[in-house]
């Protein structure tokens with residue numbers, strides 16, 4: 001082996017649009033979504049060990065206690081799947097450094113799984129083709145393939161069928177984090193309950209969003225943000241409305257619950273405006289922490305373990 005320890009970094013995502021269709025026989029919902037990776041990262045360091053072990057640490061404000069260190073951890077499942085696929089013994093210690101909120105609707109667990117695949121593929125020198133990594137990622141969860149590719153991409157199926165989106169420019173976001181995470185299955189179930197027996201149209205992405213991305217037009221992007229899970233997330237957690245209202249008052253170009261929540265994402269006109277929204281949210285007590293990030297961010301990749309975390 002070339003090295004006894006390898007670190008990979010993977011980004012958080014927000015969904016610029018999340019159109020949720022009907023419940024499929026496999027228990028998933030048919031989706032049409034646009035994923036957008038933002039500059040908030042988890043690092044996974046894979047080191048040789050006697051058996052598979054997981055440890056977790058993190059930036060300030062990260063609820064690392066809520067991350068399992070047993071076989072239910074998605075990064076551990078990623079290692080087992082890669083080991084089975086390549087015939088390598090899964091004898092590694094994974095250390096996960098969290099910069100992405102746990103159960104925050106930003107696919108932090110999926111980022112860990114994607115980073116674990118990339119790190120172990122390098123540690124074991126298995127050099128899997130990207131398509132194989134993508135297929136393993138799709139088995140692990142709906143958002144894991146996107147964490148591998150990053151950028152801005154359209155997701156269909158249950159979210160795992162990806163096409164990179166034509167997108168120009170960078171966007172400045174403010175993220176309002178909550179202390180307690182939300183369960184994705186519970187939010188989808190609440191969405192079903194609120195919709196009742198309504199016949200649902202095929203989920204689709206609007207032309208307005210795609211042209212805003214092609215033009216790199218932040219105002220048009222702000223107006224095009226949509227999330228079909230938002231009514232369910234705010235029904236289960238009415239306090240999210242406080243943050244959404246505050247962002248609107250501060251002139252955010254758009255504000256949206258990220259994925260299944262509870263993180264709320266605001267699009268700012270630029271970095272000064274992002275700072276203004278950040279200060280207002282921090283002072284309000286409407287959320288537990290506030291982060292300023294930009295997007296798009298790259299997908300899972302190897303990093304020098306000594307490299308600074310904030311890129």
Ligand code: C5P
Pocket residue numbers: 027028029030031140141142143157158159184185186188
């Ligand atoms: O794929 P993943 O394990 O991340 O999904 C977590 C849960 O979210 C699923 O078990 C399901 O309840 C819900 N989900 C869904 N439809 C999707 C994606 C996720 O109902 N397209």
